Amino acid sequence: MPGLIESHTHLATSADRAAAEFELNRFIYGGVTTVRDMAGDVRALAELQRAALIGEIPVPDIHYAALLAGESFFVDPRTRASSMGEVPGRVPWLRIVGPDTDLAQTIAIARGTWATGVKTYASIEGLLLARIAAEARRQGIPVWSHTHVGPALPMDVATTGVTSMSHVCSLASAAIPDEVVAEALAGRRSAMVEVDLKDPRIDAVLEEMKRRGTVLDATLKVGFFREERMAAQDSLATPPAQRNVQSDVQTPDGPPPDPRRRGVRAACSAEEGVTLTRRAFEAGVLISTGTDAPAGRAAEWPALHDELAFLHERVGMPMEEVIRAATRNGALALGLEADIGTIEEGKYANLVFLRENPTAGVGNLESVHFILKRGRRFNRNESSLEPRPVAGRRAGTTCFAADAHLQGDGGTAEGSSAQGAFS
Numbered sequence: 001m002p003g004l005i006e007s008h009t010h011l012a013t014s015a016d017r018a019a020a021e022f023e024l025n026r027f028i029y030g031g032v033t034t035v036r037d038m039a040g041d042v043r044a045l046a047e048l049q050r051a052a053l054i055g056e057i058p059v060p061d062i063h064y065a066a067l068l069a070g071e072s073f074f075v076d077p078r079t080r081a082s083s084m085g086e087v088p089g090r091v092p093w094l095r096i097v098g099p100d101t102d103l104a105q106t107i108a109i110a111r112g113t114w115a116t117g118v119k120t121y122a123s124i125e126g127l128l129l130a131r132i133a134a135e136a137r138r139q140g141i142p143v144w145s146h147t148h149v150g151p152a153l154p155m156d157v158a159t160t161g162v163t164s165m166s167h168v169c170s171l172a173s174a175a176i177p178d179e180v181v182a183e184a185l186a187g188r189r190s191a192m193v194e195v196d197l198k199d200p201r202i203d204a205v206l207e208e209m210k211r212r213g214t215v216l217d218a219t220l221k222v223g224f225f226r227e228e229r230m231a232a233q234d235s236l237a238t239p240p241a242q243r244n245v246q247s248d249v250q251t252p253d254g255p256p257p258d259p260r261r262r263g264v265r266a267a268c269s270a271e272e273g274v275t276l277t278r279r280a281f282e283a284g285v286l287i288s289t290g291t292d293a294p295a296g297r298a299a300e301w302p303a304l305h306d307e308l309a310f311l312h313e314r315v316g317m318p319m320e321e322v323i324r325a326a327t328r329n330g331a332l333a334l335g336l337e338a339d340i341g342t343i344e345e346g347k348y349a350n351l352v353f354l355r356e357n358p359t360a361g362v363g364n365l366e367s368v369h370f371i372l373k374r375g376r377r378f379n380r381n382e383s384s385l386e387p388r389p390v391a392g393r394r395a396g397t398t399c400f401a402a403d404a405h406l407q408g409d410g411g412t413a414e415g416s417s418a419q420g421a422f423s
């Protein structure tokens, strides 16, 4: 079968070559031949990309984003972690955009980092997003957007014709009542609201995505990962009042909204994410397989295998469709469908050879015999998952993750976090 494509990972939120190589090694020997990094320190990513391309290290091919966001986003500690030594918001790969930004120059500079996509992350108005998408199209680079870049709502994002939209749960933001959105825009409210997930405006977004061929980078894994982590924190007996992350609704009379927040967002559990993914699939929207979350340090397989199991077992996608999501749709999400994603003459020889039939069960994806990437062979039984010693600090992957938990987010279950290290 074609090599698997992880369409949402973070390898260098805080540059750590040994930790990134460990993760990438697990990817390639798990059948993943291409990864898309969705924001991090491009100086580190470019070096890994070079090493991957010339076969210096056993890793998948690496594609990465240059991130654009409104100024208010750049108080996020991860932006400092990803631009150490420089000023976040002013470096070519993490850049402030606003109504007066010279977009032709900004996108040209992003392309100069060897980023293969522009990621629109947060604090961007719908009109500005449309101008970014148009300029990126003119310069031939895809836009990889969050589904909700606040204040731009999912429909604002879908109508710009971006290449992919990340985080299925953010589709719920399409169902936020108009008056609540207006209050948020007026700065009177910044919080998580409960919405009706059956709202037809969600279906309208899905219809638009289908019409345009926009790929939904669902990232179910990060939702479950986050809930597991919160449950683990709960078990540490924190008083409930101190850990309720959804109780920060600001009334018009209340204190001013935290400027780091980006308007109102819809609450959505991991299980509701599954329901929304099923609805997207049934509506005919292309789904790619990104995780936005790391596998446990001791895990044998990359987190992508969990995402594939979620799509098959919980969403109910047939294995043929799961495989298509992880291969052809991943290529479409990256804008690389001419080179990878299917087995066709003229495309790269990115292939996974399995001992069992993968259409007969998701577990058979773990019967990997060997992998080819651009024709180079990697034998599963030669994989070594011994992490390299890390000098100076603990290894670990920090997630530049879904915007539902940007603040007060202490990194991953197992490692250091950008926030812990730099704030």
Ligand SMILES: [Zn+2]
Binding pocket: 008, 009, 010, 038, 292, 399, 400, 401, 402
């Ligand atoms: Zn992410």
